Amino acid sequence: MMLPFARVTIVGLGLIGSSIARGVRSTMPTVRVTGYDADPDVRATAVRIDLCDDVADSAGAAVIDADLVVLCVPVGAMGAVAAEFAADLPGDAIVSDVGGSKESVIAALRAVLPDATIVPGHPVAGTEHSGPESGFATLFRGRWCILTPEDATPEAAVVRLRSFWEALGANVEIMTPRHHDLVLAVTSHVPHLIAYSIVGTASDLEEVTQGEVIKYSAGGFRDFTRIAASDPTMWRDVFLNNREAVLEILQRLTEDVTMLQRAIRWGDGDALFDLFTRTRAIRRSIIEQGQDDPAPDFGRSHQ
Amino acid sequence: MMLPFARVTIVGLGLIGSSIARGVRSTMPTVRVTGYDADPDVRATAVRIDLCDDVADSAGAAVIDADLVVLCVPVGAMGAVAAEFAADLPGDAIVSDVGGSKESVIAALRAVLPDATIVPGHPVAGTEHSGPESGFATLFRGRWCILTPEDATPEAAVVRLRSFWEALGANVEIMTPRHHDLVLAVTSHVPHLIAYSIVGTASDLEEVTQGEVIKYSAGGFRDFTRIAASDPTMWRDVFLNNREAVLEILQRLTEDVTMLQRAIRWGDGDALFDLFTRTRAIRRSIIEQGQDDPAPDFGRSHQ
Incomplete structure (x- = not known):
């Protein structure tokens, strides 16, 4: 070569x-x-x-x-x-x-x-x-x-x-740079922002201690803490420099979360079930295309 | 024994x-x-x-x-x-x-x-x-x-x-059952809801194809797809049966995301940096207490 x-x-x-x-x-x-x-x-x-x-x-x-x-x-x-x-x-x-x-x-x-x-x-x-x-x-x-x-x-x-x-x-x-910035806002920047946010929210609660959050993190929370441990300077700069695309995707996400919030409040189980079924297919494709580990739990060791 | x-x-x-x-x-x-x-x-x-x-x-x-x-x-x-x-x-x-x-x-x-x-x-x-x-x-x-x-x-x-x-x-x-339901809303239920939601939002965009979301998922998105692939019936039931606690935590999270959104819009890099630094410590504690894998990337194989 x-x-x-x-x-x-x-x-x-x-x-x-x-x-x-x-x-x-x-x-x-x-x-x-x-x-x-x-x-x-x-x-x-x-x-x-x-x-x-x-x-x-x-x-x-x-x-x-x-x-x-x-x-x-x-x-x-x-x-x-x-x-x-x-x-x-x-x-x-x-x-x-x-x-x-x-x-x-x-x-x-x-x-x-x-x-x-x-x-x-x-x-x-x-x-x-x-x-x-x-x-x-x-x-x-x-x-x-x-x-x-x-x-x-x-x-x-x-x-x-x-x-x-x-x-x-x-x-x-x-x-194009513009399309890159939109694609990455979806696949990387907003996921990081949400991960940082959810970890912050959990550690600020009065009724649930930080010790409890840590102990019971295997219920899902710990998955978010990985990307919320990424380099702070790098990520601050990404958000300040891809502002428009991040705000646009964040707005979409907020609307979708509000829809789910309403479904929970009104007991609309079908709306929840439909979404939860649809999202499984995407993970399947990610694994098929070699972009994630097929082993359960990301292949984490279970002793 | x-x-x-x-x-x-x-x-x-x-x-x-x-x-x-x-x-x-x-x-x-x-x-x-x-x-x-x-x-x-x-x-x-x-x-x-x-x-x-x-x-x-x-x-x-x-x-x-x-x-x-x-x-x-x-x-x-x-x-x-x-x-x-x-x-x-x-x-x-x-x-x-x-x-x-x-x-x-x-x-x-x-x-x-x-x-x-x-x-x-x-x-x-x-x-x-x-x-x-x-x-x-x-x-x-x-x-x-x-x-x-x-x-x-x-x-x-x-x-x-x-x-x-x-x-x-x-x-x-x-x-107590009540405290359990609040703790789990934070450490498990809301994280799952957000994961399901973000995967749904990403797959519904017009400007970014589902193929692109899958290809570039290693930027962070793929982490969310794991828990968004969990059993739909089980999770529908959890949300319908822990409604009050989930809605309370979701409201907190929405406020915190709105604060970050505002920080991005106004270019407040210090607010972002402060949060991003704080969240690293929580992951460290989770690993120290044996609740997650210390290997980078959850120990996923990198060939």
Whole structure:
């Protein structure tokens, strides 16, 4: 296989950045991986665990001979970090990112890198853990990575980035930034917001103690706590940067919850039963398409 | 160990009933287990997979020599099935159940079994799978089982039922039916309702296809589909039978979601960040107390 890139720089060495680093080393071992993180402790950890071939001391030094730069920082920090390395970016490098919102990221990057070849991306994968030690090479395997090129983006750049993600084991889909933001509002952002919210509501009750919430969490609540343990900075930025789509989907959800609330109040069992039957089919499809574990309870161990 | 019961009858051979049967056979092999289910196909399956020592053809025949009868049917069916065996119930038998709402179940059972010794129970455990073949002996291990005896219930009956659940590996807690119903509304019922709702909302959108929702579900959505694949009849009955508590918690949640919606609309990143930080601590406690898997992503396999 002809490798799409020879020198890859990863800016931001958290869960996703460190997983890309490990994935490249595992599937494209001849590629040189340079890493950078604004946090000196993270850089020191990256050196200690031998995450990259080289850990640079500044964003500029990190990109200076890269042919691919992947920004793996919270979406609110994309513009600032790109501005830091703008002067050092080689003219033929491709700049990409892994941010959870795309319209805002494109605007932020374009503002500071007016002439660069930018192919925004978003691998739809992750765990609730954060930091350079939480990454692993197979995180993207069988998951989807969405690329949202601009109209003027050279096709060859998109093809190279597609090959890169496919080498990491991902399936690649192309769509507009706007559609991406709506799709992710449904499949990721609103689910996270609701999970955070329900965990917050449960811990604020007067009549039920936090100890009780924890003890009896196996009744369903614990499922929500996983994604409500995701990185706070990353998620704050996603909500602030995909505001319109999140508010639109949230409005839909609120209407649907109100309908269920009314069905419960009026004892309309058929309305509840119909919905509860319909939702089973969706999980079946998700499992059939390899997007979740078929084992009961997510395959959690039961001793 | 002195066994608390010698002849246990399980009425309703779904996930929970079949897990109790398997648990008894594994931890209390000298106990005779009799099973009954209103569905002849389920009875035939129970015989085929050798779930019990004996599968009876009627509820009456099932209980006739029992010293413990555990009702494992949807909460809306408790009264009817108890009425079926009322005439055959031995005077010294203890009747219990595993229903997810307790005030309504006590009222339903007391109406048809006015003189029986009733100790209502609720093991807070389960998976999204249903039916006699989905049960397993270790389902209750390390989970909590809540007993909600009435004031007049003999202490000895509560002690025996506690020993039974402890033998199955559960921890036992005693509380009032009313408090149980509120605690479970928070930790189980409202989470299920929201999961069902969010899956329904996602599948009804015009601008995002169901295919897209499935493909990109690893961004968080798939976590909700697990509990939204739970048994529709069981859950319809829970909502109809724990109406007040569910509506109260749902109202709280709606207020909290509205607050977050407003924070997003007005760009109040600090409010989002504060909540997202607070919720991490709860997951940590759940894992520390052994109520969830510490492995990232619930321990799902990543190939």
